[in-house]
Amino acid sequence: MKVIFVCLGNICRSPMAEAMFYQLLVTNHLTDQVSVSSRATSSEEEGNRPHPGTRQILEEHHLDDRGHRSTPIKRQDFYDADLIIGMDAMNMRHLRTIAPKGEQDKVRAINDLTPGHQGEPIPDPWYTLRFDDTYNSLKRSLPYWLDYVKERLD
Known part of the structure; x- marks a missing residue:
């Protein structure tokens, strides 16, 4: 199974979600069955490393960004992935607009499975500089995605 965060x-x-989810996969011995990556809806940051705030949070929590470089999502990603998870309404609109016909059901919002938080975005810390909030929001939502993935592996 292939999961892409966007x-x-x-x-x-x-990239924070990718690193956190990868650690969940490692902890649950699923790296041989599930791959995780991340993409951008914009090409503006293409090739760039994660934001220093993201790198700091990952370091604080002993998470590896695995040499991440910003990569825009491409049409082929929709065919290759089993699950594409967007972080906010703008990401979701963009993903649904570019998803090829027949592949749109793979596109989901980050809090779709999080009880009491469905429909909530994860605000962009590039604007807020609240990287801890981003980490905590992802920490709350990612275990539900892990359960979702595990159910589909059985």
């Missing part, structure tokens, strides 16, 4: 620039939220 945000605007792929330097804040989605």
Whole structure:
């Protein structure tokens, strides 16, 4: 199974989600069955490393960004992935607009499965500089995505 997290620039939220989800996969011995990556809806940051705020949070929590570089989402990603998770309404609109016909059901919002938080975005810390809030929001939502993925592996 292949999971892709997506945000605007792929330097804040989605690489943080990727690193956190990868650690969940490692902890649950699923790296041989599930791959995770992240992408951008914009090409503005293409090739750039994660934002310093993201790198700091990952370091504080002993998470590896695995040499991440910002990469825009491409049409082929929709065919290759099993699950594409956007961070906010703007990401979701963009993803649904560019998703090929028949592949739109793979696109989901980050809090779709989070009880009491469905429909809530994860605000972009590039603007807010609240990287701890981003980490905590992802920490709350990602275990539900792990359960979702595990159910589909059985």
